[in-house]
Amino acid sequence: MASSQFQPIQGMSDIAAPDSFLWQMIEERARDIFTRYCFSEVRTPILEKTELFIHSLGDTTDVVTKEMYTLEDRGGRKLTLRPEGTASAIRYVAAGGDKTASARIYYMGPMFRCERPQAGRKRQFHQIGVEAIGAPNPLADAEVIALQLHLLAAWGLADAKIRLNTIGLPEDRAAVLNGLREAIRPRLHELPEEAQQRFETNVLRLLDSKDEAVQKIIGAAPPVTEFMCAETRAYLDTVVETLRNLDIDVEVDTSLVRGLDYYVHTVWEVVHGGLGAQNALAGGGRYCIQIGKNAVNGVGFAMGVERVIAALEAGGISAVQFAPPPPVFIVSLGEAALKENLLLLQMLRKHGVACEMELSARKVQAQMRRANKTGARQVIIRGDSELEKGIFVLKNMGDGTQSEVDLPELMKLLT
């Protein structure tokens, strides 16, 4: 058992080989897909002014009120480790004025939320996200959703399901809350106490409650879209229609709710079976964020990398499948060969060959054992007699055969 002094802090973890091979695959394929859709990367600071998140996410949201890592710097400024990526991206866009008014950007990196860890929920977790800036346009929403599904397919997660809804315009809000309350009120007494409180504080949250009693009553209530204006409904219809034309079949799920205040119109979630309670791989939506005097409109999504990995692993994918090809190993017999082999090692590397060698003149047996452990398919053995003849022994670890070759032939065989 590792002593606690060597462990990372609660809810955070080291990501090392072989897992890091899988992380690299995920990031590489994401970059490839983003490039095809003409999105470019933005790397924003991980630490931001606390007020950025309060203003953009909403000062009453759970993320802001109880999940942020906030600290004061030496000047007494309040800073927060970013709990999500959109706020920083939008801050960047707002600073750029016209130049970034139609930016298409993506980001990837760590996010921080101080919650109780569980399956699919770390305190430091990683997101890959995109933001397509621009005035509301249902075609843009559809394009971003298509991009997201393309990316999921590239990762091998074509079986992920998308739940789509609209939370409408700010003007719809009052009608939705009222309509929902009126629909539920007659049966309010049937709800558990906690749900009754939420009826007052945040009715929308009842929509995605896991409580059976709540679900029964919600199921009988009219869908939220019925309380929304014609414009909102037309917007949603166009998104769905556009997706259908792109051969993407989505079901509208009117019980989908989002926890951040900046969303307007389209919102969605990507869920995957076999993930446990935290079954959302990704969340996304259209937003309007006020930064200073500017309102920035856009549509985007964020994918939880840890959850993507969990979904892949549930499907039998393992990180070792993405390990780099095995290296060539060099065995030296005697000090003279050790010195020469160091030169050979660097030369091979400069020619693009991944190779490794034992840096001491240990016994052959020990060196061969290590060569075997590194997974080397080929081993170069060189001692005094090879040095004298100017040749190399090249051993194939698969079948145990070996041959003597000169330098040009060695290079031909290895590169």
Next chain:
RNA sequence: GUGGGUGUAGCUCAGCUGGUUAGAGCGUCAGAUUGUGAUUCUGAAUGUCGCGGGUUCGAAUCCCGUCACUCACCCCA
């Protein structure tokens, strides 16, 4: 923040209702084989039994606290 489960060697775990020096498998290292790995055989090393306190003649085992891991609620990606 609330609740459940779990902490014994590098890893996976065993250790019966408290009883002598805490075990196994895998892994690691070495030898058999002084210039050849993986296989085989032989041998070796490694533990503050998560940590702290209590009960007891005696605690890995029982009690309390604490920390960590884990799952769920909540929330979200």
